Amino acid sequence: MSPRNETLRPPEGAAAPRRHPDAPAPGELLGSHYDECFGCGGGQDHGLHLAARAGEGVSVTAEFTVKKAHQGAPGLAHGGVLATALDETLGALSWLLRTIAVTGRLETDFLRPVPVDTKLYLDAHVTGVDGRKIYSTATGRLGGPDGDIAVRADALFIEVKVDHFIAHGRDTEIKAAMADPDQVRRARAFEVNP
């Protein structure tokens, strides 16, 4: 499916997505990049606890079950929560590129309502890379990985260094993250590129 918004289409001359040689194997669970992350962290009671797996090429799949805490209308998921699930799935592509990147643009289409207790089957892949700009797209389906599309998004992520978080994050959380050897290991994994 090609992007609906021209600004989210990789420009002429953009590089094809390239899977990093040390990327996790297809099928491997990627784990959380930060325990306090609202999208994937185990330490957030009302977070999405989204679990992503490496796919083939530069792609990931993920599952997320809508909880009562995620409602916008009675019994239905909040659109912002669904956009977060797409954003998080797209963000997980960083593990395949071994590049840290933050969301610059995210355009979301909401095609069907998503009831509480629904499991959303997400997938995402990179469509092109132009310098620090990473173009990607994602869908969320109902009923199974081949089910009807409920939500989809096109995105532009921008590559940053770990310093981005150190410069902009609140001191308390940055200090705690840097004192956690497991967190430092996760961040370091992104700093070595071939």
Ligand SMILES: CCCCC/C=C\C/C=C\C/C=C\C/C=C\CCCC(=O)SCCNC(=O)CCNC(=O)[C@H](O)C(C)(C)COP(=O)(O)OP(=O)(O)OC[C@H]1O[C@@H](n2cnc3c(N)ncnc32)[C@H](O)[C@@H]1OP(=O)(O)O
């Ligand atoms: C010690 C703790 C470490 C913790 C981290 C550890 C591990 C992390 C590892 C992996 C992560 C794994 C999974 C992640 C999963 C999910 C994450 C969810 C993602 C998010 O939830 S993340 C939060 C929301 N996100 C932001 O918080 C961004 C705020 N923002 C900024 O921080 C700046 O805005 C920035 C850095 C984006 C750019 O700033 P900058 O100064 O570096 O660069 P600049 O502005 O020059 O842009 C360079 C080129 O991108 C183009 N460009 C930029 N923005 C654009 C836009 N919006 N639309 C169209 N084009 C855009 C320019 O036009 C230019 O293009 P050109 O080169 O062609 O001129």
